Amino acid sequence: MTIKRIAMLAMVATAMLSAGPVGAQRSAPMPWQQDPFPSRYKAPPPDDMLLKGATILDGVGGRIDGGDVLIRGGKIVAVGKSLANPGVREVDAAGRWVTPGVIDVHSHDGTFVLPLTAIDREASDVSEVSTPNAADTWIETAVNAQDMGFDRALSNGVTTIQILPGSTPIFAGRSVIVKPVRAPTVWEMKAVGGVQGFKMACGENPKSWGAEKDNEGPTSRQGVVSYMRQQFIDAQRYKRQVEQARAGAGAMPPRDLKLEAIAGILSGDVRVNLHCYRAGDIAGALSIAKEFGFRIGAIHHATEAYKIPGLLREAGTCAAVWADWWGFKLEAQDAVRAEAPMLEQAGVCVMMHSDSPADGQRLNIAAAKAAAAGRRIGIDIPPERMIKWTTSNPAKLLGMDKRVGTLAPGYQADVVLWSGNPFSIYSRADLVLIDGAIAWDRSAPRNGPVSDFELGRGGARP
Amino acid sequence: MRMFASLIALAIASPAAAETIAVTHAEAWTMEGDQPVRDATILIEGGKIVSVTAAGDVPAGARVIDARGKPVTPGFVNAATQIGLVEVAGSPDTSDTSSADERNPGYDVSRALNGNSTLVSLARADGITRALIYPAPSRHAPFNGEAAFARLRDGVDILDTANVGVYTVIGGGAWDRLGSRAVQWTALRKALEEARRANAAPPVAEDGKGKKDRRGGPQGGPPGGGRGAGEDPIRGVIAGDIPLAIQTQRESDIRQAAALANDFGIHVIVVGGTEAWRAADVLAAAKVAVILDPQVNLPFNFDQLGARQDNAALLAKAGVRVAVGQAGGPIHANYNAGMGLREGAGIAVANGLPYVEALRAVTVNPLAIWGRGGGTLVVGADADLVVWDGDPLEPSTNAVSVIVEGRETGIRSRQDQLAERYKDAR
16 A cells, blocks of 8 residues: 555545534434435545646636646645645646536436437336336436446546436436446445435426326326425425424324425425426426425526526526527427526526536537527626536535535645637547546546446447 | 518518628638638629639629628538428427328428428528438338438528438338348348339330439329339439438448448448448448538447547548538437537547538538539539638537528527527516
8 A cells, every 4th residue: 555545545534534523413314314325435546736827717707817726635725826836746737728627417327328228218217207206216226337428428527417317207306416437336426515416397297297198197287286285295294293203292203205305305405406497387386495495406407597587596596507408399499598698697596407418528518609699699708607607506506515616725626627718619628637636637548437338349449 | 551561571672682792801711722711702693602802802882791800601511400390309290300101101301391490590590501301210111211402591492402312221210110230231222223123124215204214203193102212212323313321320330331332333321320430441432421420429329339529530531521410419410400510510620620621521521422512612602601700610609691592691590589588687
């Protein structure tokens, strides 16, 4: 074992100790605060370095031309001009750009695993569709860590991914946040320190499923909304019973995994990511959140959020949007490419999201398209604000905005060195660091991650 | 009153049709050489390019479009898309992409083209002036039907040329109809053999139309008449009049496609061609062109395990003519037939395709591959061109003027109108 390795282990141990006392002081966690599938992620040994002379976008609106970033022990130590080198590897980044790692809050990697086969069409792991209420499911229990989508995302600068269940059920289950690193199971990829996410869906997807012969579930928008309210009412009762029993004032109800998850939404421990397109659907869902006293983290797809920015702003709900997915379904007719700049202008927390292993590789390009469309209607958002849409705003949704998504001292060093402007189609991720360790180096692609699936298949690699 | 209004509309419309346009201060990519003409004046008259001259004079009376030193290119051409056939993909009753007719699967997409589609106006706003429209799989695999070229002029009539090629699919899309691709290739070869025999037979005197008869088309008799999809047009393939497009992805199939081109001496196009880079030399030797999506670096199915974003660069280097089509996968290929194409060409450049080759892959090459000419700004060419506010392969660039057949077209899409309506919403 090298000295470097020992130092790293010591550091991890320190980090664990420092997390310990806080947890110990709290009373035993409520059932909806518990994680039956704990992370086994360990940051690799750090690659300390000083990136010199780059154009830096810090992720929260700041830009430094000809700036430096010092990375040590897995953290960002300093960001500024003419930083002194304390004796670490120096990387000439002149002409190149540095940003926080890209965060994709809407992925189905590991469950929508390419290549698809007839087996996937028969029974997909994207959604549990036996019931409109799959609140008890944890998508991580389906994730295939060998999905090469993780490798493609990483080599394009993505450092954090939220894997959501699909939008067929109304209550679709818990999400998982991962780092796109090679590992035998999802739990060696699972990021810590975020808020537990949850997926819900409104509109065409759940109602169309319900309307199909032999399927359970509502068949109309009004049916979907009423179904949601009834589940929240049931969960309110369940949550009260559990809390009273904990306080010694009544019997503990039989454990119900669905109600438990929804109780977590009501308590604020579980954060809703709501798939929703039309303005009316979004407004209706925000009313439900108000009625039951919780905050929806983000509306996903949010095709018509640009028509009602005030409602999202007042609710403190973000919008996770595409640049240019539109038209393919009825509720996506009114999509506009300029939605992100319009929402930004209106003061709504907005971010790009992918829903696709292809588009997830180019979230900054999605931002570039959105910004170009904004200019067509007189809204001009500069790069230092555009970068929020792929870094600090998604970090906020995941509850990780004190850890990732920003280049500032103390943050985890999830950092990308781009060959040029990250909003240019010609720019490539030259170096991708996760927790201050090189996870992708374009100058040595042979050392890059290759999933077990790809290994040794005749057609795959030269 | 209504008549008065339409007279005014006519008065406004007519001069536009006849007017002389001068695009000035252009970085004009004529596609003749590998470099643009700087500070060019491009003169357009009667729907044609009249001259492209550095610092050229502007004739009196010409309407001037100042390009402000920005790129001006031939109108981009999507080598494979289905705009004009699709509206709401999730609702099949708004889609005309495929034939469901068991008796007469012959399917000519040109009869379904809808220039009023919102997909068409957005593609035009993104700088597309022509597009190859292809049919989806039919019930008579491996034949899909007959492809057509659309020209994205204003209005409902966007047909440029019908029956520009026979479109087939081998592998995904044909599997559920015929089973093994061995059977698919056999079916295709059998149809080609029959067409070759029919072409070789002494011509039956029929209205004295000569060669036209061999290309098929309306031959009398009841509609359908029992012919199979592509059955008559495939005689045109054998005669060398039109290409045979084979949508296929796997290396083994791509080599089969090249062998087919050699065995029958016909013009074959591979569409998709995910693993074409592995057979680049064979394709070059058989003069088989490839229409591909440069974004693909993940296999959608097992036929695409060799997906690489430098596919275009490797093929071009080996001497294979490439064009961009079906760019961006199932949604973007149709809904963003312009932006997806440009993004794809940009990705090809980022992965080693020389810039000017990428421009050719979205202008000259798609037309040449489908047996058409044009896609340039040379004197005498059709005046289809786009004035950009930056590098057209950058998704952050907007088209500021799109000229089709010498007329400046509307580039305010429905999306622009919605965005303008709500831009001050707070």
